[in-house]
Amino acid sequence: MTRHEGDEKRRRDDAGRPALSENDPRLEPARLDTERRLLDRTWANGRGLIAWISDTDHKAIGRRFLVTAFGFFTLGGILAGLMRIQLARPENTFLNPDLYNQIFTMHGTTMMFLFAVPVVLAMGVYLVPLMVGARAIAFPRMLNYGYWMFLFGGIFLYVMFFLNTGPDAGWFSYPPLAGPEFGYGKRSDVWAQLITFTEVSGLIVATCLVCTIFKLRTPGMSLNRMPLFVWAMLIVSFMVIFAMPSIVISSTCLILDRLVSTHIYNQAEGGDPILWQHLFWFFGHPEVYIIFLPALGMMSEVIATFSRRRVFGYIEMVLSMAATAFIGFGVWVHHMFTTGLPQFGQSFFTAASIMIVVPTSIQIFNWIATLWTARRLRLATPFLYMASFFFVFIIGGLTGVMLASVPLDRQVHDTYFVVAHFHYVLIGGSTFPLLGGLFFWFPKMTGRMMSERLGQASFWLLFVGFNLTFFPMHLLGLEGMPRRVYTYQAAMGWERLNLLATLGAAIIFVALVVYLINILVSLRHGAVAGDNPWGASTLEWATSSPPPPYNFSPQPTVASREPLWHTELTPPPIVGLDPSKREVLVTYLLDAEPDHRYPMPGPSLWPFLAAIATSGMFVWSIFQAQGVVWGSIPIFVTLVGWFWPTKGKKALQHGVHGRLALGDSLS
Amino acid sequence: MTHLREGYGGRGPVALDVSALPNYAFGHRSLMWWATACMMVIEGMVFAMIVMSYIYLKGRVPHWPPSGPPPDLRWGTVNTAILLASCLPNALAKKAAERFDLTKVRLWLVVCLVFAAAFNAVRFVEFSALNVRWDSNGYGSIVWVLLGFHTTHVLTDFLDSSVLTALALFGPMEAHKFVDVSENALYWYFVVLSWLPIYAVIYFAPRIV
Numbered sequence: 001m002t003r004h005e006g007d008e009k010r011r012r013d014d015a016g017r018p019a020l021s022e023n024d025p026r027l028e029p030a031r032l033d034t035e036r037r038l039l040d041r042t043w044a045n046g047r048g049l050i051a052w053i054s055d056t057d058h059k060a061i062g063r064r065f066l067v068t069a070f071g072f073f074t075l076g077g078i079l080a081g082l083m084r085i086q087l088a089r090p091e092n093t094f095l096n097p098d099l100y101n102q103i104f105t106m107h108g109t110t111m112m113f114l115f116a117v118p119v120v121l122a123m124g125v126y127l128v129p130l131m132v133g134a135r136a137i138a139f140p141r142m143l144n145y146g147y148w149m150f151l152f153g154g155i156f157l158y159v160m161f162f163l164n165t166g167p168d169a170g171w172f173s174y175p176p177l178a179g180p181e182f183g184y185g186k187r188s189d190v191w192a193q194l195i196t197f198t199e200v201s202g203l204i205v206a207t208c209l210v211c212t213i214f215k216l217r218t219p220g221m222s223l224n225r226m227p228l229f230v231w232a233m234l235i236v237s238f239m240v241i242f243a244m245p246s247i248v249i250s251s252t253c254l255i256l257d258r259l260v261s262t263h264i265y266n267q268a269e270g271g272d273p274i275l276w277q278h279l280f281w282f283f284g285h286p287e288v289y290i291i292f293l294p295a296l297g298m299m300s301e302v303i304a305t306f307s308r309r310r311v312f313g314y315i316e317m318v319l320s321m322a323a324t325a326f327i328g329f330g331v332w333v334h335h336m337f338t339t340g341l342p343q344f345g346q347s348f349f350t351a352a353s354i355m356i357v358v359p360t361s362i363q364i365f366n367w368i369a370t371l372w373t374a375r376r377l378r379l380a381t382p383f384l385y386m387a388s389f390f391f392v393f394i395i396g397g398l399t400g401v402m403l404a405s406v407p408l409d410r411q412v413h414d415t416y417f418v419v420a421h422f423h424y425v426l427i428g429g430s431t432f433p434l435l436g437g438l439f440f441w442f443p444k445m446t447g448r449m450m451s452e453r454l455g456q457a458s459f460w461l462l463f464v465g466f467n468l469t470f471f472p473m474h475l476l477g478l479e480g481m482p483r484r485v486y487t488y489q490a491a492m493g494w495e496r497l498n499l500l501a502t503l504g505a506a507i508i509f510v511a512l513v514v515y516l517i518n519i520l521v522s523l524r525h526g527a528v529a530g531d532n533p534w535g536a537s538t539l540e541w542a543t544s545s546p547p548p549p550y551n552f553s554p555q556p557t558v559a560s561r562e563p564l565w566h567t568e569l570t571p572p573p574i575v576g577l578d579p580s581k582r583e584v585l586v587t588y589l590l591d592a593e594p595d596h597r598y599p600m601p602g603p604s605l606w607p608f609l610a611a612i613a614t615s616g617m618f619v620w621s622i623f624q625a626q627g628v629v630w631g632s633i634p635i636f637v638t639l640v641g642w643f644w645p646t647k648g649k650k651a652l653q654h655g656v657h658g659r660l661a662l663g664d665s666l667s
Numbered sequence: 668m669t670h671l672r673e674g675y676g677g678r679g680p681v682a683l684d685v686s687a688l689p690n691y692a693f694g695h696r697s698l699m700w701w702a703t704a705c706m707m708v709i710e711g712m713v714f715a716m717i718v719m720s721y722i723y724l725k726g727r728v729p730h731w732p733p734s735g736p737p738p739d740l741r742w743g744t745v746n747t748a749i750l751l752a753s754c755l756p757n758a759l760a761k762k763a764a765e766r767f768d769l770t771k772v773r774l775w776l777v778v779c780l781v782f783a784a785a786f787n788a789v790r791f792v793e794f795s796a797l798n799v800r801w802d803s804n805g806y807g808s809i810v811w812v813l814l815g816f817h818t819t820h821v822l823t824d825f826l827d828s829s830v831l832t833a834l835a836l837f838g839p840m841e842a843h844k845f846v847d848v849s850e851n852a853l854y855w856y857f858v859v860l861s862w863l864p865i866y867a868v869i870y871f872a873p874r875i876v
């Protein structure tokens with residue numbers, strides 16, 4: 001690209017600083033078209049399987065993450081269906097006890113580790129760079145590696161399950177049941193190693209998101225102008241970073257106990273199985289908020305869009321989410337009320353658990369205020385999903401407050417009351433908003449609208465089916481039906497409610513099939529969406545649907561919190577990023593002032609190879625301890641291959657000094 | 668940047684020209700610094716959780732260590748000295764990288780590697796001076812986990828620095844690789860500083876507390 005003369009002059013006058021250029025010729029339509037053609041070539045990924053595997057586009061990886069996570073959701077759902085068939089009548093012999101144990105463990109593990117967390121992080125991977133006006137996500141190759149680790153971990157779990165080696169000690173895998181004394185064979189090793197796969201993936205995605213949100217926001221998007229969804233993802237990423245190390249260490253210790261005879265959870269030799277529960281729930285409770293906060297972010301975006309006004313109380317919303325995250329780290333012991341705690345511990349954790357109600361309520365009241373003062377309320381499918389949150393999640397929240405009190409918890413601990421509670425919280429608090437969010441952002445991802453008629457049908461089926469399945473479980477729990485039993489006697493009188501729950505599960509199945517049909521039909525025949533079909537306010541709607549690989553051209557800057565609604569403000573777009581390199585603009589953390597240009601790495605096969613090597617080591621190591629040593633060699637080789645610069649780049653010794661001299665680090 | 672706060676109503680097409688900006692930055696301005704920071708928080712949390720587990724298990728038994736003597740002080744202390752001393756070449760490598768002084772980067776990276784190699788060698792002896800096996804009891808297990816986890820850090824950082832040194836010696840060094848050298852040095856500080864509380868726990872918790 002030939003530089004304009006005035007440009008060169010300005011560069012000399014004002015070296016190292018961004019400059020405003022009035023009537024810039026680079027914004028003329030013809031010039032922009034040329035630039036876009038160049039960008040298309042620079043950011044193109046190429047064709048073929050290898051190019052597909054190597055892709056570093058956050059939208060492609062985000063879509064893959066979403067599809068894979070929903071694939072696991074389907075598998076987990078089928079397992080749930082099998083359990084409901086087994087429990088539909090007393091003393092059923094559809095599943096044997098051993099298989100039932102594996103199935104409920106696989107169901108919980110799949111839904112928590114292979115669906116709920118990856119799917120919300122995937123929404124962040126797809127949306128965050130677009131919402132902050134960036135051309136790419138930070139560390140795209142790392143992200144690609146994270147995706148493959150997630151996929152390989154899930155495949156590993158299911159392969160082992162089909163070999164009758166599926167984990168069978170529940171999704172929280174308590175020793176001594178999961179320990180070397182009682183956990184036979186490789187089943188619990190498979191569980192512990194699956195956790196390693198998912199934590200590697202989760203921590204990588206969280207790091208990519210933190211760096212993107214802190215450093216790649218477009219100029220003008222100071223922290224207090226970030227969309228609420230971006231805030232939610234930032235807070236969640238920090239939660240992942242602080243919570244996951246706890247499960248890293250607890251699952252590592254479990255596998256060490258099992259494979260090399262350490263005694264960390266062995267009471268007889270100076271260890272303690274309760275330590276597992278502390279470590280697990282120190283991660284496990286924040287995990288609930290990791291799943292739930294992104295859904296709150298989606299709620300805020302959809303509610304604002306459908307009521308045509310900004311969300312009431314932006315600062316309070318942000319602070320509430322942050323407060324939820326903080327308090328969320330101080331409540332883990334309420335999962336352990338029946339382990340015999342000192343009185344003070346019980347009181348503290350009861351108080352902390354009840355305190356969570358405050359920030360959650362602030363958000364709910366703020367949404368109600370937003371809806372109350374809506375300019376014009378539009379009752380389309382995404383909105384229905386969000387509205388159902390108020391009903392479903394609040395029921396789950398109320399039973400949560402009940403469970404936070406020790407006397408009640410002691411009564412219903414490990415009964416179906418708890419099962420009902422967390423399905424209301426997780427499905428109501430996360431899956432409903434997620435399905436609504438997917439409906440909402442589907443046009444951005446695919447360029448086509450989903451069918452409103454099928455959308456409404458699937459929503460109402462899901463809503464009815466969900467309540468029919470899980471509401472009776474409250475009653476079953478109060479009547480004393482324990483969770484994780486493969487059958488029950490007719491004399492217990494749990495027959496009708498269980499049958500009702502199974503019928504509800506069948507309706508949920510139909511609802512999700514309708515949702516899937518809607519996706520498949522709309523992909524081909526949906527109405528063409530255009531850039532901003534819902535009239536939303538955030539930057540992802542400023543680009544085409546689906547967006548080009550470089551997201552924006554020219555990259556916009558912002559002058560308000562709702563850039564697409566404040567058309568009276570026309571902040572200057574960015575010029576001067578080199579279209580022949582994958583250049584992105586890095587900005588300062590607080591006010592997003594321009595800092596430097598940064599060339600993003602392009603597609604590479606190395607992350608995929610490194611993921612294969614890492615997976616090989618992980619799987620090998622559960623069979624032979626020496627796998628850790630020998631299996632690390634291919635990992636090292638692939639990482640060196642990844643890190644080593646490819647030929648053709650200009651080296652420093654060969655005259656890049658002129659460029660470098662612009663930097664202030666030299667002065 | 669006040670113009671971005673007010674916007675540009677009705678002044679014709681204005682662009683924000685960023686072409687004069689540099690194409691790299693050091694420290695908290697760089698993406699790599701933030702990724703390294705996230706990494707340090709993650710690893711720091713892992714260390715903290717192991718130390719918490721250590722304290723928890725300590726409270727469950729009447730004697731600590733339950734049997735046998737505490738770890739010998741000699742090799743752990745020697746290693747602490749080596750680690751602290753390695754901060755000097757590390758600081759010099761970082762400084763040289765931020766000045767794009769390739770000769771000095773090469774020199775100090777190699778010196779750092781010598782320190783890291785010495786450290787890893789002594790660490791091998793350190794394990795045998797713990798006076799307990801990982802499978803003897805809960806105490807032995809958690810001590811081995813703590814020391815083992817720190818060892819994976821010094822080992823991976825050693826390998827990582829070897830690659831970086833090889834790159835500085837033989838490969839093409841563009842600006843971003845100097846940023847990498849600088850962030851690698853930052854991470855080494857973390858490995859050193861995180862060792863100090865671990866050293867205190869492993870060697871002094873069984874003696875003093």
